[in-house]
Amino acid sequence: MTQYAFSLDVSRCTGCRACVVACQDQNDLEGDDLAAFRHVTTIERGTFPDVRIAHVSLACQHCGDAPCIAVCPTRAIVRRGAEGAVLVDENLCIGCHSCALVCPFGAPQFSADGPMVKCDLCWVRLEEGLKPACVQVCATHALDCRPTESLGAKKAEAASLRILETLVRTLPPEPA
Amino acid sequence: MTSPTRPDARAALAAAKIPGPDTGIVIRKTLCSICEYKCLVDAHVKDGRLIKVEGSRGSPINDGTLCSKGAASRQWVYNPDRLQTPLLRTGERGEGRFRPISWDEALDRIAERLAGFKAESGPESVVFFAGYPKVMRPFLKRLTHGFGSPNYCTESSTCFVGANMGGYLNYGYMLGQQGGAEIDTTRCILNWSTNHFYSQAPLGNRTFDALDRGTKLIDVGPMLSPPAERADIHLRLRPGTCGALALSMAHVIIEENLHDRAFVENWTHGFDDYREYASKFPPAVAEQITGVPKEKIVAAARLYATTKPAAIVTSACTTIHHTNGVQNHRAITALIGLTGNFDRPGGNHPVPTSYYRPSGLAHREHAFEQVKPWSEMAPRVGQDRFPVWSRIIPQAQAMALPEQILTGKPYPIRSVLAFGLNHRMWPAPEVTKQALLALDFFVDVELFMTETAKFADIVLPACSTLERNEFSISPSRHAIWTEQAVPPVGQSRPDIDIILDLAKRLVPEDELLAQGHAACLEWIFQPAGLSIAELAAHPGGMVLEGRPATPYEKYKKNGFPTPTKKMEFSSTILAELGFDALPVYREPLQSPVATPELAKEYPLVFTTGTRLPMFIHARTFRVPWLRKLHPEPTADINPVDAGARGITHMQWVEVSTPRGALRVRANVTEYVPPGVVNMIHGYPGADANELIDPDYLDPVSGHPGYKSLLCEVWPHPDQEGAAP
Numbered sequence A: 001m002t003q004y005a006f007s008l009d010v011s012r013c014t015g016c017r018a019c020v021v022a023c024q025d026q027n028d029l030e031g032d033d034l035a036a037f038r039h040v041t042t043i044e045r046g047t048f049p050d051v052r053i054a055h056v057s058l059a060c061q062h063c064g065d066a067p068c069i070a071v072c073p074t075r076a077i078v079r080r081g082a083e084g085a086v087l088v089d090e091n092l093c094i095g096c097h098s099c100a101l102v103c104p105f106g107a108p109q110f111s112a113d114g115p116m117v118k119c120d121l122c123w124v125r126l127e128e129g130l131k132p133a134c135v136q137v138c139a140t141h142a143l144d145c146r147p148t149e150s151l152g153a154k155k156a157e158a159a160s161l162r163i164l165e166t167l168v169r170t171l172p173p174e175p176a
Numbered sequence B: 001m002t003s004p005t006r007p008d009a010r011a012a013l014a015a016a017k018i019p020g021p022d023t024g025i026v027i028r029k030t031l032c033s034i035c036e037y038k039c040l041v042d043a044h045v046k047d048g049r050l051i052k053v054e055g056s057r058g059s060p061i062n063d064g065t066l067c068s069k070g071a072a073s074r075q076w077v078y079n080p081d082r083l084q085t086p087l088l089r090t091g092e093r094g095e096g097r098f099r100p101i102s103w104d105e106a107l108d109r110i111a112e113r114l115a116g117f118k119a120e121s122g123p124e125s126v127v128f129f130a131g132y133p134k135v136m137r138p139f140l141k142r143l144t145h146g147f148g149s150p151n152y153c154t155e156s157s158t159c160f161v162g163a164n165m166g167g168y169l170n171y172g173y174m175l176g177q178q179g180g181a182e183i184d185t186t187r188c189i190l191n192w193s194t195n196h197f198y199s200q201a202p203l204g205n206r207t208f209d210a211l212d213r214g215t216k217l218i219d220v221g222p223m224l225s226p227p228a229e230r231a232d233i234h235l236r237l238r239p240g241t242c243g244a245l246a247l248s249m250a251h252v253i254i255e256e257n258l259h260d261r262a263f264v265e266n267w268t269h270g271f272d273d274y275r276e277y278a279s280k281f282p283p284a285v286a287e288q289i290t291g292v293p294k295e296k297i298v299a300a301a302r303l304y305a306t307t308k309p310a311a312i313v314t315s316a317c318t319t320i321h322h323t324n325g326v327q328n329h330r331a332i333t334a335l336i337g338l339t340g341n342f343d344r345p346g347g348n349h350p351v352p353t354s355y356y357r358p359s360g361l362a363h364r365e366h367a368f369e370q371v372k373p374w375s376e377m378a379p380r381v382g383q384d385r386f387p388v389w390s391r392i393i394p395q396a397q398a399m400a401l402p403e404q405i406l407t408g409k410p411y412p413i414r415s416v417l418a419f420g421l422n423h424r425m426w427p428a429p430e431v432t433k434q435a436l437l438a439l440d441f442f443v444d445v446e447l448f449m450t451e452t453a454k455f456a457d458i459v460l461p462a463c464s465t466l467e468r469n470e471f472s473i474s475p476s477r478h479a480i481w482t483e484q485a486v487p488p489v490g491q492s493r494p495d496i497d498i499i500l501d502l503a504k505r506l507v508p509e510d511e512l513l514a515q516g517h518a519a520c521l522e523w524i525f526q527p528a529g530l531s532i533a534e535l536a537a538h539p540g541g542m543v544l545e546g547r548p549a550t551p552y553e554k555y556k557k558n559g560f561p562t563p564t565k566k567m568e569f570s571s572t573i574l575a576e577l578g579f580d581a582l583p584v585y586r587e588p589l590q591s592p593v594a595t596p597e598l599a600k601e602y603p604l605v606f607t608t609g610t611r612l613p614m615f616i617h618a619r620t621f622r623v624p625w626l627r628k629l630h631p632e633p634t635a636d637i638n639p640v641d642a643g644a645r646g647i648t649h650m651q652w653v654e655v656s657t658p659r660g661a662l663r664v665r666a667n668v669t670e671y672v673p674p675g676v677v678n679m680i681h682g683y684p685g686a687d688a689n690e691l692i693d694p695d696y697l698d699p700v701s702g703h704p705g706y707k708s709l710l711c712e713v714w715p716h717p718d719q720e721g722a723a724p
């Protein structure tokens, strides 16, 4: 099994919330009862003039050791093999909210009387060679979704390139 | 939702909205013009209905991405407020009671009334106004002048045209919305009070990519915005003092001999006077004015002047929304020439004005528009009040319109035919409302039944970009003739088609307009050999190859297009028209320095018009996904100022200025510095423009000083009541 996961480059997240809206458009989350599957939180630290503002975009993390799977009494929550998405089978879900109780990220949502719903990693899109809707929409490429092992490699490469660029800029120009 | 453990492949694909024969979902190549950046869009359409949008992958503009506004396109197109038919007023003016009428009846009535005003009071008594979208502007301007009226005006009366005036007065060239900054190749970005991440998201990404390449970033602005957060140096100035800051940087650069002496000697006019004037702003003095520590001013001046090439990224409007706006903007953009970064790779280049995006493609847009010379028409609205504007900008100045309607001076205005007019664009919008209600006849073409549309005698329903064909060309010369993604909602129609149908009635002698939209575009771009049929054969657009690239250092050929043929530190045009020739710094008309007595009662600086990512002016407040992200009106206030007034986060407060007061929630945040209160503009029920006097304008451009006046904030007595 390949385990896909979301990643967020906090240095590129501007808190624009396009990911929230793209997710709602993808999943038809139009009613007032359902919140979005993705949340963006802004945090501020410090006092003027030494202040930092940062944003974090969060959805279901499709955890490796998912507490929602462990706690579900009807085994409605399962991991799908191909990309490791944690999914809920709405026919088996009894709406007991146990998953919401244990999820560290507040991912499970419930409509008025319906079963649990949450991010499904856009697993069909992944199978079709597309990124999840929230990832594709992200104008600054802060959000990504990849197999877990390549996530680290990609971040390392990006960081190395940044260091190299800085080094190249500070070196004297090559003689003509 | 599909049952993943018993996947039915076809249902799963349909639920995931994957296009293809299995699902019956097709992709139509269109664009988003909600903010006019024109990101390319893959409209996902099933059975003639839009079911989802995505940015077009591979698009040179937005490569698959969208901002929150564009991502919400579905709720924009199918908004319950969309107008379905032409409407004729049945109740009193402004009451909002209408009955549906046919398109023919509506257009015939309009043509008959306008012809009547022309016969009775002259063509100038009819004003034509263009708000959003901008794509119809050349068509409307041609219709206006063909009709014989000089009074074509637009929402640019408060927007980027002022910045263009600043660039033009210095260089004889317009510098366009971002100041013609070469973000992709520069090594130092001086980001002057703009936050593209919230206004033109794909451009923000290019800034990040520049940073990844090692480009230095200096940010100027009061807000701790995403670019400020990431800047090497952040100059956090008091709103409205940017002219003083720019002059101080100039002083440091000249004093330390960091300017481009060859350029200054050969290509500039008035340098000695400018140098002497700038010397009145040594960093210690500028610190007193701007609040920026002097060490930071020096460091920023050195970094900008010694990193080559360097580019100033300007905003379409933040720096000119002050009562000294154009002069401030001149002081800022003068730094480009001073440091030798004008029209050089990686610096700032001239950007020709065009509503088809400045692509450098040869065109006849201006000949298309100006079918009658000014000399054969009456003076424009605002021509006496704003002579500099009228000299440079080929439009009437809409800020002068309410007064002219209400006073009838210098001549009466009887009718306004508007496309997307929002009276809340004006400071003191109640005055504009009063003026519109005083007209003999007001027509508004709109997507939605807006507050302003309710003042009209006839309302015409326009459709959105997704419902029509539209031409667009990017600076990288990617051109597109969009597909009509979905049928128009109700009987709504493209703005340009509405103009062409009015032209048939009002200017039947105009043979070109009679040939239709595509023929007009081909006429405009005839010098570049554009074929709409060829574009239509390339859904998704194509790069127009083989057209010569615009050269750099264009001034070396025939000099600058200014009266002195040089870059003018000292403006010949301003001097001639009785204004300061140098980019003189003046305090905002209301400021702690200019009006200390007033500041005792209103000690905080009020600023409005900065963007939130989900809103663009008043266009998206009615989109549920977006409104939900910011459901109530707020004012940003620093914890220091909130604490001093006993204000807690999200408490209801009263924001008051000498003109009025609003009830909003306090967003206690470090996003604003101490001493500054920030509100977005036009929020339903809490419109910041109601706090600004109607004549709080920059005399050079006529633009309102939205971004620097005085206010006070206190907890509101009503803590329980609903949002306004």
Ligand code: SF4
Binding pocket: B032, B033, B034, B035, B036, B037, B038, B039, B062, B065, B066, B067, B068, B069, B070, B071, B199, B200, B201, B202
């Ligand atoms: S930046 Fe946003 S609103 Fe502007 S064109 Fe692109 S998607 Fe549309």
